[in-house]
Amino acid sequence: MPEGPQTLKNRNMKPSFFDLTHDDLKVVLKEKGFSPFGATQIFDWVYRKWIFEPALWSNVSKGAREFLSEHYDMSLLKIVWNGLSKDGTRKFLVKMVDGQTVETVAIPARERLTLCVSSQVGCAVGCTFCHTATQGLKRHLKPGEVVGQYIAVQDWLNKNTLEEKLTNIVYMGQGEPLHNYENMKKATQIFMQENGLALGQRRITLSTSGLVPAIEKLATDFPTVNIAISLHSARNDVRTELMPINKVYDIERLFKAIKQIPLKAHRRITYEYLLAADINDTQEDVDALAKLLNPKESKINLIPFNEYPGSKYKRPTEQKIMWFLDQMIKKGFTCTIRTTKGTDILAACGQLKSEFEKVNLWNKDAGPVVIPSIASSVLQNQSQIPQ
Numbered sequence: 524m525p526e527g528p529q530t531l532k533n534r535n536m537k538p539s540f541f542d543l544t545h546d547d548l549k550v551v552l553k554e555k556g557f558s559p560f561g562a563t564q565i566f567d568w569v570y571r572k573w574i575f576e577p578a579l580w581s582n583v584s585k586g587a588r589e590f591l592s593e594h595y596d597m598s599l600l601k602i603v604w605n606g607l608s609k610d611g612t613r614k615f616l617v618k619m620v621d622g623q624t625v626e627t628v629a630i631p632a633r634e635r636l637t638l639c640v641s642s643q644v645g646c647a648v649g650c651t652f653c654h655t656a657t658q659g660l661k662r663h664l665k666p667g668e669v670v671g672q673y674i675a676v677q678d679w680l681n682k683n684t685l686e687e688k689l690t691n692i693v694y695m696g697q698g699e700p701l702h703n704y705e706n707m708k709k710a711t712q713i714f715m716q717e718n719g720l721a722l723g724q725r726r727i728t729l730s731t732s733g734l735v736p737a738i739e740k741l742a743t744d745f746p747t748v749n750i751a752i753s754l755h756s757a758r759n760d761v762r763t764e765l766m767p768i769n770k771v772y773d774i775e776r777l778f779k780a781i782k783q784i785p786l787k788a789h790r791r792i793t794y795e796y797l798l799a800a801d802i803n804d805t806q807e808d809v810d811a812l813a814k815l816l817n818p819k820e821s822k823i824n825l826i827p828f829n830e831y832p833g834s835k836y837k838r839p840t841e842q843k844i845m846w847f848l849d850q851m852i853k854k855g856f857t858c859t860i861r862t863t864k865g866t867d868i869l870a871a872c873g874q875l876k877s878e879f880e881k882v883n884l885w886n887k888d889a890g891p892v893v894i895p896s897i898a899s900s901v902l903q904n905q906s907q908i909p910q
């Protein structure tokens with residue numbers, strides 16, 4: 524729903540506190556005549572104690588608290604909808620200060636709870652299997668809006684669950700993270716900040732569609748994190764059909780850039796391989812993939828296509844999926860199948876946002892409007908829909 528003039532007028536246009544790294548905050552404090560060491564205490568209040576109200580930061584000088592309250596926006600991104608899947612996946616739609624929304628998904632697996640965050644509103648890459656691609660690129664997210672997804676969801680979990688804690692982050696939501704390079708770099712620094720969330724490099728995975736110039740830059744100035752490449756085919760003609768970016772940065776150029784990523788730090792690179800029936804699931808595809816990748820330096824993650832209304836591809840049969848897996852294992856690869864999570868809550872990237880924009884899920888006067896395909900989760904979670 525577009526915001527009315529009244530909302531726009533009242534919109535808080537101060538810069539977000541969550542855009543600041545620890546070093547940025549030190550500089551801001553120093554410039555204003557406050558002790559830069561206050562930055563450590565402030566990060567401790569915000570990112571460890573989850574206290575976002577400066578007035579409550581008892582060991583921070585009154586002047587610094589007042590300055591930050593006056594000049595920075597401490598508000599969290601607004602969760603406008605959330606749905607819990609039968610498999611424990613919880614999907615959130617978060618709204619930013621300009622009214623744009625993005626999806627973020629908390630996915631439980633063994634002892635982990637991984638948050639899949641978005642990097643852009645929409646996406647310009649245009650993969651033909653992706654629902655987000657149909658929305659085009661609206662804008663890049665700022666660092667605070669990326670970090671803000673984590674803060675808003677963890678804050679929601681703190682208030683609504685029994686001690687569920689996010690442990691890992693993947694940049695695999697809406698958008699191409701390397702197209703938003705500088706903001707994602709800063710968000711990663713904030714995630715990893717020792718005085719703050721202190722997420723280790725093995726807990727963060729950056730997934731890219733293969734933006735070659737940005738991959739070449741990764742080794743020079745991006746914090747060291749796990750890297751996943753959306754490959755989807757080892758054959759140029761098929762990959763170009765699935766991912767038009769391959770016309771510009773084909774497989775040869777992509778792998779030349781990948782070789783520049785220091786593997787000692789990143790251990791093995793994960794290759795995401797979306798399996799679509801009769802597109803990239805044949806013997807020829809198995810052979811091309813085995814020829815392209817080195818089993819010692821690669822992990823393959825097979826993602827059986829998750830059909831959505833209007834999608835042009837089909838999911839292979841379970842038998843075909845298992846056959847593909849078996850072939851890659853026999854060729855010496857570490858190969859896994861990503862279980863489709865949250866199919867009952869529009870898990871395909873971008874689906875929830877699209878449906879939300881078609882129908883206002885929560886209309887204050889009329890009560891929740893139920894979209895048939897997500898009816899069960901909405902009904903299960905009515906008490907969790909913000910009012």
Ligand code: SF4
Pocket residue numbers: 645646647648649650653654655656696697698699732872
């Ligand atoms: S799959 Fe990722 S990179 Fe490709 S269009 Fe969708 S959001 Fe963009």
